[in-house]
Amino acid sequence: xxxxxxxxxxxxxxxxxxxxxxxxxxxxxxFVSADFGLDKGAIGLLGSVFLYSYALSQLPWGIASDxxxxxxxxxxGVLLTGATLWGFASSSSVNQLLFWRAANGVAAAAVYVxxxxxxxxxxxxxxxxxxxxxxxxxxxxxxxxxANLIVPYLAVNVASGWRQSTExxxxxxxxxxxxxVVFLRSAPTGQQAxxxxxxxxxxxxxxxxWCFILVYSGSIISIRILPPWLPIYAADIYISRGMPLAxxxxxxxxxxxxxxxxxxxGVPLIGFISDRLLTKGISRNSLAIGFLLxxxxxxxxxxxxxxxxxxxxxxxxxxxxxxxxxxxxxxxVSEAFGSQRTSSVMGFLNTFxxxxxxxxxxVSGYLGIALSSAPxxxxxEYRGIWLVGIVGSAGTALLGMLLSYIRSRWVEPIxxxxxxxxMRDQKNIAKxx
Numbered sequence: 477x478x479x480x481x482x483x484x485x486x487x488x489x490x491x492x493x494x495x496x497x498x499x500x501x502x503x504x505x506x507f508v509s510a511d512f513g514l515d516k517g518a519i520g521l522l523g524s525v526f527l528y529s530y531a532l533s534q535l536p537w538g539i540a541s542d543x544x545x546x547x548x549x550x551x552x553g554v555l556l557t558g559a560t561l562w563g564f565a566s567s568s569s570v571n572q573l574l575f576w577r578a579a580n581g582v583a584a585a586a587v588y589v590x591x592x593x594x595x596x597x598x599x600x601x602x603x604x605x606x607x608x609x610x611x612x613x614x615x616x617x618x619x620x621x622x623a624n625l626i627v628p629y630l631a632v633n634v635a636s637g638w639r640q641s642t643e644x645x646x647x648x649x650x651x652x653x654x655x656x657v658v659f660l661r662s663a664p665t666g667q668q669a670x671x672x673x674x675x676x677x678x679x680x681x682x683x684x685x686w687c688f689i690l691v692y693s694g695s696i697i698s699i700r701i702l703p704p705w706l707p708i709y710a711a712d713i714y715i716s717r718g719m720p721l722a723x724x725x726x727x728x729x730x731x732x733x734x735x736x737x738x739x740x741x742g743v744p745l746i747g748f749i750s751d752r753l754l755t756k757g758i759s760r761n762s763l764a765i766g767f768l769l770x771x772x773x774x775x776x777x778x779x780x781x782x783x784x785x786x787x788x789x790x791x792x793x794x795x796x797x798x799x800x801x802x803x804x805x806x807x808x809v810s811e812a813f814g815s816q817r818t819s820s821v822m823g824f825l826n827t828f829x830x831x832x833x834x835x836x837x838x839v840s841g842y843l844g845i846a847l848s849s850a851p852x853x854x855x856x857e858y859r860g861i862w863l864v865g866i867v868g869s870a871g872t873a874l875l876g877m878l879l880s881y882i883r884s885r886w887v888e889p890i891x892x893x894x895x896x897x898x899m900r901d902q903k904n905i906a907k908x909x
Contacts, residue, residue, distance in 0.1 A: 486659045487615070494615075496622050500645070503627045505704075507628075514570075520842065530584060535675070535820070537590055538590065538821070546819065548657075561642055592822045605807045608804075628725050685825065690879060693872050697864075698768070706792060710785070760805065760807055843860035
């Protein structure tokens, strides 16, 4: 089973491409906006069209992975991600931007739910929370860091604008697709890698699954609000202080790396701790709910960043930890419903979560304009944006707590898969013809 670390490494590499695809527009938003004359509503629409297609593609990719294997699904998805990014860089109209963002969303959806199932098969329960958290934190941080820092730097200092810098990354992603096909394996040798009936629709009535959906959705809503708007918000702050556009974009990208630092340091640590706390009766879902409530408080503090970029950087670092607890829910799903169906169950769950996140992002831009206390003041428009984050994170946390309480009182809980149970299941699977 030592090969599980190779699976983790190339899974993170694949997730880097997926997260870069969804975050690519964030780092170059100011350049694209200037090129096509986009307002905040149009920026939100470009982000949301990607996420809606991403959401619609979750269950199909999850079922395909459990049915035909994660290696094939990831390889095809990453290759299509590179191709659609190249198309986005070639766009000559807003409609073309929208089309390629939607196509990019379909392709990028191939990685997370697919690798969630693969990691559940390769990692035992005693280290599964850590494995899922490292996968999500490192892959997402590398992808978002590339989008927010490297691509804008290439656009300003190396390539001839945002188009050529995006094309360079698209070519690199195509090479990653080949590497994933070569090194990834759907399951350990001798163990079942596919499932004839990946998703049972009767699970849609499962109260525990809906509790997971609520908590996971709160994390995704927060992720769809903060990372896309943070570099734009920071850039607007720097511009309000007289900094030129190009320098403001780079400075905002640097500040945004504090959010990435919080995620890459804090998320694996919490994942590791969750593996230990589980043996003491503290569920992973309870931890995720606690961090959602912290997220709501941090969104409330975001306006303080206008007066101090140091405070904004501190909030960004803490947000990097608090809003990225979704791997805890993914791990809980694999333990509750089994590794052979993790991808398809996560596909169902993630469809709702991603629709919630896409809707939050779409509403945020228009609500920011509507609730602005000073029309024409770019910084005043963020009041409504942060309000969406507060309602989304706090609301889902409270509903998740309520449903969890109701379920604990009136519904018999599904026992989690123990380390011994996991080993027994793997031996039984290996014995199957």
